[in-house]
Amino acid sequence: MGSIYLIRHGQASFGADDYDVLSPVGIRQAEVLGAHLAQLGTRLDRSLSGNLRRQQHTANTTLEQLRAANIDAPALEVDAAFNEFDADAVVRTLIPGMLAEEPEALHILRNGPSNRAEFQRLFAKLIGRWIAGEHDQPGLQSWQGFVEQVNGGLERLLEQADSKQNIAVFTSGGTITALLHLITGIAPAQAFELNWQIVNTSLSCLKFRGSQVSLASFNSHVHLQLLKTPELITYR
Structure with missing residues (x-):
């Protein structure tokens, strides 16, 4: 193998x-x-x-x-x-829809290095929305699109590889x-x-x-x- x-x-x-x-x-x-x-x-x-x-x-x-x-x-x-995947694009695109429930979101994102725990919590929440596929928007690569991109690379690698x-x-x-x-x-x-x-x-x-x-x-x-x-x- x-x-x-x-x-x-x-x-x-x-x-x-x-x-x-x-x-x-x-x-x-x-x-x-x-x-x-x-x-x-x-x-x-x-x-x-x-x-x-x-x-x-x-x-x-x-x-x-x-x-x-x-x-x-x-x-x-x-x-x-x-x-x-373009994490910045995910954040920019999805953060407006979260501001009602996360009013401090922009402040947290701008000060991520000094508040890593809150940044991670918010980022994980944004990723959850992204992978759910319910908030896809034009111009933003979807989770499914990203998976297909990665799968294409794996398939090319395997096609060219010796066992x-x-x-x-x-x-x-x-x-x-x-x-x-x-x-x-x-x-x-x-x-x-x-x-x-x-x-x-x-x-x-x-x-x-x-x-x-x-x-x-x-x-x-x-x-x-x-x-x-x-x-x-x-x-x-």
Whole structure:
């Protein structure tokens, strides 16, 4: 059987003007991941990411660590199907319909870094509306549309894959969530409950034979845990 390693990007720049940039912690997480894979002697036949900078930076930093250990690492391929959903667009589109029941919503969203618990509560509520499909609006990618996007990327990957290949996909939490939904049949709401637990640079492993795919492991971040440095274990 072949293996697909779903790797969430390192910590991005939450609260900054440009979220799509790895923070110093995110860069360190990717370095630690690459060193850990090198120590294990992991050999990858292919590596892919979406076209987001945080995904590609994580991928290239990880692959550089493998090469530094004299382990051949494949060039990074890009497939936008593995991009994250546009969370900003979801918030902008759906927040007006929530203001009556959440009058402090705009204040919470504008001050997310200083009030992470309230931000997460509100964001989870918005995601719940999005995945329910009852608030779809023109111009906003629906949850179902996002799932179809991710499924297209998975199908392309499998069509091109050899049955014994090890393939790394550097992606995002929402994309991993969509794949969990597709592969295990778990309901979207339950999949997103798992989403909130996905650690930056964690690995989830899929096993495949032909077009048959199963989940082998989820959210492993032992490479961070071994350092006994709690600040490297992040979720955004």
